[in-house]
Amino acid sequence: MPQWIRACATDDIDEEDLIRFDHAGATYAIYHSPDGQFFATAGKCTHEDVHLCDGLVMGHLIECPKHNGQFDYRTGEAKRAPVCVNLKTYPVKTEGDDVFIEVP
Amino acid sequence: MSKRDYSLLGPDGARAVETGLAAAEWYHTDVPRKVMKELMARSDAPAIRDTVILYGCMVAFAAIGVALWPSWWSVPFWLAYGVLYGSASDSRWHECGHGTAFKTPWMNNAVYEIASFMIMRNSATWRWSHARHHTDTYIVGRDPEIAIMRPPAFAKLILAFFGIPDVIAFFPRMVTNALSGPTAEERTFVPQSEWGKVQRVAIIYTAIYAATLVLAFAMQSILPLMVIGLPRMYGAWHHIMTGLLQHGGLADNVIDHRLNSRTVYMNPISRFIYWNMNYHVEHHMFPMVPYHALPRLHDTIKHDLPAPNRSIAEAFREMWPALKRQLAYEDFFLRRDLPATAKPYREDFHKAALGEAIPAE
């Protein structure tokens, strides 16, 4: 049953950056885009078991810290080798100063 | 320890998977996120400047070499051209393969393709082998890019300074790739979606070398080969010299780049050719940091790293005797002392390897 979970405050994430969010044994990455929107994806890269939270956000791309694979974090689409498998994305909403993600 | 088996399909690789050495979590020095973001920031300007200098010098040296050919006066110009073709292409291949040299993706890709051709690596195949080198750096049976296997094959190492083993391996593989795509071993690490690209790249390389050979026959001269192909041999020495220092003589089967990689202070010309990969511990620990920010990264984390070697000569004086000892005793390696302020990491995990160290003389 999907449910909305508070992940963080809006000012917990700098613009063009991300943070890690763990909930119920799963790990996520929450992004603050340069145009002020928030997004969420699975926390781990689809190439190897590496968390994206130490990666680099450039525009709407997240670059993985291990082998520089890239995803579009809005859609999860794999954009640069060595990643080939898309990243799972999750709905996000903000209410006041809080960021919520919808988890399964 | 029994003899090492470097095959990617052999027992050492399987054991590394079982024990958790493979795809492990490696040590990282703590760097505040804000500082790390500044270090990772991408920019086109330094790489555009360096690329204009590199290709400008190559055109100038080759033009003078051709103009003076076949006089002996052309030799210094060929040597300079060769080292840019046969060695600087290695670092350009590497940095642009990571996608960190330029901010603009097509610039990374363009320089990567040109550099791959010059260094004689199929551009579609090698992206994938290098990813594994970063996952499992110097883990025996996992890392496909171990330059000095134990016991070291000295004859092969010496021949590598002239590009001979690489060139001998490259041409049959290029023809095989052109005719039938990736080899069986390559298919184990190149995703199927890329197999067609491997073949297309090989066909283009084959066509360029064939055209160069036809021109050489038509001119009854090796001059075309002095420009395309041969500089991969007569200019290879610098990238072998620097490449052997990256991990040579240090520990294998550890998951801390401070123990298996070497940072060496180098002169500015070597750093230009090598694009700052002399900061090799730093590069492995943080592959997201572009080459032009590595000196800053070094300053930021050096308190947590072993002392760097002070020069290329000093590093060779350390490494070469260690390699010679590995001939007789292949478990010998140079144990890196971490600074007193460094955070120790997984000493328990490394004990099996480190416990067998014989101190360097």
Ligand code: FES
């Ligand atoms: S682990 Fe993310 S690109 Fe390899």
